[in-house]
Amino acid sequence: MIKVLFDEFHEELSCSQSQGDNTPKEAWTILCDQVVKELFGNDAISFQKELLTRQVLNEYQLLILAAPKSRLSPEEVKAIVSFVKQGKSLLIASDQESLVINKGDSINAVLESFGLRFEELLNYPPEQVLNLLPHYLSSEVSQLKIKEPVYIKTLPNSSYPNVDIIATLPDTGKTLLAALEVPNDNQSGRVVILGNYLIFSNKYIDASNNRKLASNIFNWLAYKNLLDCCDATILSKVVYRQSAEFSIAIANPKSQRLENITCTLESDTNVLIQEPIKKIRFLPGKGKTQLRWTVIPQQLGQQTLRLTIDIPESDNSEINKTSSLFFAPVAQFQCVPDAEFDLVFLNFQGNAQEIVETGVTFEVQAIARWKNHAKAVPIKMQLECPLTHIKVEQISPKRWYLTVLDPGDWLITLYINDINQKITRMVHAYPSAKNQIEKIQRDVVTPLAAEIHYQVSQIRQEFDSEEIRQIPFELLTPEEQVNRLYNYSTKEQLLEVLQAARSENKRFSPLVEKLLQFIAPTYSPIHGCCIPYDPKLAAHLLKEHPFFEQQLAYNFQSIEGDERYGQTWLEGNIAALLLHEKYGHGFFYKHTKVGQQLAILYRHGLLREVDREGLKSPYLQLFLEDEYRSAIETLHHSSIILNEGFATWLELTILRRLKGSVSQTVYRRKDFLFSYDESLTFIQKSSEYFQRFEPFYPSKYQEGYEYLEEIQSIFGKECGSKCVVQAVIKAADVDFGIIENSGRVEFLLSPGKIKEGLLKKDDDNNATSPTERLKSIWQLLRKHVNEIRAEQQRLQCHRHCLHPECPVNLVIKKYLE
Template structure:
């Protein structure tokens, strides 16, 4: 008798809880209490809430892991599970969105990677139905599945087991939802089924569509109760009208005893002519495999579907009676097309082909059919579709149209050939393109603003007029360019995929927008300088279904196409704000403060951001795997956020007021946006040891530091206040944590424990090393001794020249704080 173990130790929903009132709809109680017991008997299944050790697994033949969450699978458990399969036993492992997020450490994927696969987050709008199933024992009598919030299965390159059977794929994306694999072993192969949606077998969904049948098939297959396997169904995706094509499928006997008189019947729902539709296999030896082939000839244009029934005659063997028939509907699909090639061409009025057009200039679109092999031309119904809000269309014949593009950009033109459900798409490129717009903005907006702003900030301190600050790049980029520049490895791949999904997505799906806004935003990089994403068109597209994100979309992508509120004046103000915030705020912090310089070293060596950790190499990989170093670097980073962002905000809002014309009015909306729409510290506090020790006053990372600096400026007056703010920032960040570069490598001169000890010290102002806490101490000091410092400034005439060593602010800090 087969024994099934259902793991409940790792946060899976309980399947042993059978009290109807208390059992959540997501649990698998129906599967376990009905389906498993019907197949294997009342005593077949066990529920365990203990570590999955080799000793625990030894007494079972089938292990079920239903979306394990917490605690994560330990490395020892992963090894035990993989060994369990390699001993010729079976595993069903299912996941979902929540399980994948909670298992950020990838313990569940550690199991899959042993078999050359991974569960990945689906960034497109999650489908609710699956119709794409390929022939396999698991898909017999299964033509439709009901799902919710799936993840997908990714095949890794250089997989040790390349022969993975893909059984079900998600609509639209074609990504794998269900897969199976056999792992060779001495006696019998180990079997694994991977499922990207554990809710499919939950109490709520198990009786929807064919979900229960799929569950039964999976359990039978994992228990080696199937007498037949079939796979590798093949037919050309397109077949020419009234021409023959071959359909083939492999049928295998997984058992050691031979099978006899197998009948295979191929049918069609569209009058496809099938030569010898019924084929018989006289016998199939144990572990044997055969390939069946049929010749099919379609008799009408359009989509064609084939069905296959496989039967073994009745026998006294009850197992055969129960499991011998397989039915696939469809077993294969193909498109019947005419013997012609279709194309879509754009012509100017000189008759020359073109792909790039100017807005407002009419051009001709022609649908061309090229008939082959002396085929007789038949009337074909065609329809041209394009975005009518941006393109004017006039049909002049069944195969010809005049088009006029009204707005610049890239627009998709689609020709639908209705009789064969075929479409041809062409992109028309209308100037000015995004790159041209960016070039124009850099020339007409950024350059003159940068000159005016540089003059204003250089009046504060001579460092702002240094070559080091001047050379910081400030570039507008397409979102894809920014992603390629700032991110690496999996993060880059996921973000590019997210952008692709965002450009095509026409349904509301907030997680996709939130992911884009989190990673694609104006950014200062110590390596690349100021990287500003520009894509008003994408912002407008996302705004249609996500109006709640209007402000974030406008500020992250620099405008919203077609909205007059975000026109030229708005754009100029935003560019001015970002020049001040990113180049002169963050740029100064990373170039001229001691803490900023050390953080820049960590950034350049991929030790600062979580998204860079995947690319770490020796010696940093081992160093960063140690919690002590990782925690110290994270604490240092968090301790500088309020100072760094507060100073950048102060630079922005202070200098904006001094600029000419309407740009100066930008200060009010920018202040509201920075303080009202950012809640990053609220989320960071949940996981940050530093912010749990030093609780921030506001949810926004911009506000607290700005208010300290703004009051310092106010205390010390209009003539000296700005200079003193910069000096206060320099002194607040004047801490040496012993982070240096030597021969192209990072060296830590202090232990991680020593770094953290100073950063988390809150009892002694004189010994505190947190830049933000040092800023608070300076702010308190200047408030208390304002009269004394102002008098000294007047005596030294600080408004004429900033005396760094003899600065009254420096001397006050040295006298009272001993820094």
């Protein structure tokens, strides 16, 4: 008797009983009552609400893991893997919600033992699956209804390379359903992996062919199938009226031999099939055979083959129920003419070209090259391109004149209607993004940088240091920025995000949110200022995501085709970023003690979470220790308000002093930084530092800015700016013992000591948090303002800074240090 165990101990999103309308769970009661019990009997099912130990699993033949939210312990993972290796069966399913909540840690620990992983689908989630490959699981299954799936990734160098891919997602072609067998001396273990557990929920099980798939899966996992089939092959393209071979493997998974198997191949488009009915006289136990048919298509276009596999009726009831398999389709192919098609761009001199200038007409020709003396067949062709950007004039059935109206890269597509084939070519129209970036660097960045450098150098001589002047400020394409700032799987994932963003034509906010989170103007202690520039991508995403207009404009420096984000707007934004990133963050990391130590951590991959994947010994072991990881995170969080507040203060202060319309940028930048940023709200949820020192605002820019702005105002026009910079230097004047020695990071203080000082309140003179020190300095300077101003007048601080007897330093030293 087959005994089936449904795990419910790990907060599975599916459950055995309906919970009411307000629960996120999706009941599987129909699956249990009408599918599983009909197959295996009323007593076959158990629901486990305890740990999955080896002892518990020994009583069952089939285990169901359906979208667990809580983690499986390492012991449970080992027990499940051992369960399969003993020749038993596992159905493991997930979806988007489960993968995000669980972060895939434990369920993927099980799958990785078999060379697989669940991965988050970045593209818009499809709702239907039509592409199923021949396998026992897909018999009589031609379409599936799904919701918010994840996909299955095959890992390299797996010990189980023979994974059967059974269903793939539309558009992306990524795997939704797979099966594999784990060899065993007696009986192989079987695993079915499904990227959407909702297929079997009460809401979806009767949609499309979901119920049939469920029945097939449980039959296969229970070894009730008498036949297996796989490896169906045919050329994807077959030449018109020429023969091709279709083959498929038929296997007997049982030890008893099978006899008189009938296999019938059919077509829905009058494909000529030689000997369409084939009989297998007998198939020995554990035997396998390869069937082959010759097919000759009789018309152009898409062709579909169907296959029925029958075993004669028998007194054996098991055979009656499970022997027939039907696949529609079992294979598909395109019937094509014996010709090659091409699309070429010609200038008026008849020379081929790929790069054109806007406003200059060129010719497009569709070319058919017939082979093997084949007779030319009349074929209908159609040319398509973005008509808002390209003017098209057809001059013959195979020739067109095109004029590109706007600079950029535009896709030209030739549709060959009779065979549902298309040929695409990209036309590159000047000015390209690279040329635009080069022009902006030359005409906008260079003159602004000179004016801004002069203005900030009037505040402090450090702004004129070689270290600051050598900080790069580069506009980059988003892909260039990703390649420069990120490594390993983060880089791979972000490049996928960009690819998905460029092709996505539906509203899908999570994709845009992820893009804006990682691809934004950034200061890197290694690479300097990296500014993404792609107004075209911003305009593309804005069509379906108007809510993100401001973020898209500021992150990508403009929105193509929108006059509000023209040259004046761009110049103001570049000026703001020069001040904020190069001189604000650049000064903090180059000329403050805390900033220099954070830069050391950044350079060695210890500061950003996204760099941890590439850590090697000794840093890998160090970072696996929660104490070090927590201390570094606390140090980083303690500096955010000071670092970002100073960069914001410098930006808004100097913008007011610049010439012309650029100075007006200060008002919109201030609104953007304070109103559109809510990063501290999200950081606070998991930050020990911000839970102890609750920020006043959701924006990371506002609180620090207000402290510094008030310091500037109380010391007036002549000394205020100088006092702000000195206050920042003193607030960040804390030595945490983080140094570089022979190319490696050394910690001279224990992580516990570092964290202890950072988490002390600001009324404790031993507090080391840069932000708390800034608050204390702000209070001190307000309290002693008259005393300090008198000394400033005596020392003529407005002329020389720093004076050895700086009154700001003396007050801080006397009352704070």
